[in-house]
Structure formats: structure tokens, C-alpha cells
Amino acid sequence: SQELEQSPQSLIVQEGKNLTINCTSSKTLYGLYWYKQKYGEGLIFLMMLQKGGEEKSHEKITAKLDEKKQQSSLHITASQPSHAGIYLCGADIWASQGNLIFGKGTKLSVKP
């Protein structure tokens, strides 16, 4: 089974709508990273969360970490076509060895 599960696998939303992507780990989280990827390109770093209950925001994107549930959520408010892409969560489950595992990604499409 997958150590890092993302849901949903894909999402189609109307422009202006809010959405949430979840990332759940089967192991203890020492750090959680959110990235965005355009198809076939490199990953763009969005946010890093390290402490339980931590919440970070950048423009219209907010990420939270629930350490007890070993889960993180990424919330986009008032989605725009520029938000479309593949969102990946990465996790440090070996306590700072640089060895991250990644989820399979959530493909987001935003309809104008």
C-alpha cells in the first residue's frame, strides 16, 4: 500500500470555487511539503510544514498540518485557471535525512 495517499486523484472545479486536497501518511511525519507541477515539467515549491497545527498561506493557497492524524490539507480559495496543474505532497518520514516520499499527485483543472 501507498505510504503517502493523496485525495482526490483528480478534481475539476469551476473558476471561483474553493477546493481542498488531502495528503495522509501511514508513518510519522517529520515534515510535509507541497509542490505544484505542470505536466512534464519540474516541481514548484509551495509550502513546507513541520509542526503540528502549523498553517501557512501564500496568496490564495493555505496548507495545514495535523500531526496527530498524520495528515495535511491544501486549500485553494476562489480558484483561477492559473491554479490548474498537478499538486504533489512530499513527506519526510525518516527524520531529516533528505529522503522524501511523494504522493501520486492530484490533478486540478479549473474551468473558466
Next chain:
Amino acid sequence: ETGVTQTPRHLVMGMTNKKSLKCEQHLGHNAMYWYKQSAKKPLELMFVYNFKEQTENNSVPSRFSPECPNSSHLFLHLHTLQPEDSALYLCASSQRLTYEQYFGPGTRLTVT
């Protein structure tokens, strides 16, 4: 632009060829990484270098040979690859192993 460049962007090679992928980071980081991204599979960490020393080899076949001559450059030497090695190969760097990783645009490799 993330400050991490990769060349070539696309590569087609036969199974008997030898080729190399190059990665360069202009961020003054001390750790560098190679990842493999195959269709419908999570991003897989291959190698980690910290201050030019290899700290992680994720059970990668010996037909992939990394080289890190200094903290700014990372190579992946390829020889006698298999068709299943076709994938997007991504390089990343971070200030330290515990910090967020910045990714290059990737090299799309096709093995014929």
C-alpha cells in the same frame, strides 16, 4: 526559473548507448538529489548528495551512476538502459537536508 538547470531537456537513446544527464544549481545549496518520475507512479528518490558525499542510494540499479564533483553540479551517467527506464528525471537541491527542495525542469528520457 527555480535556480536549478538540467540538460538536455529531452534525450532518446538506444539500450547500448552511454549518455549523461547534467544538473547545475545556482542557489548556493549543499544538498542535491536525483528523482525518477514514471507515468502513474509516485516520484521516486534515486540518490542524495550532501556536501558532495553520497548519503542515499535508493536501491538503484548499477546502470545508473551518479557523480557529484562539487556542491553545484550533479551528473547521472547512463549505460545499457532498459525501455522501462524511460521517464522524467528530475534534479533538486536544498540548502540542507532538512530544508525544502527546489527542482529543475527535468530531462525526458526515452530508451528505445
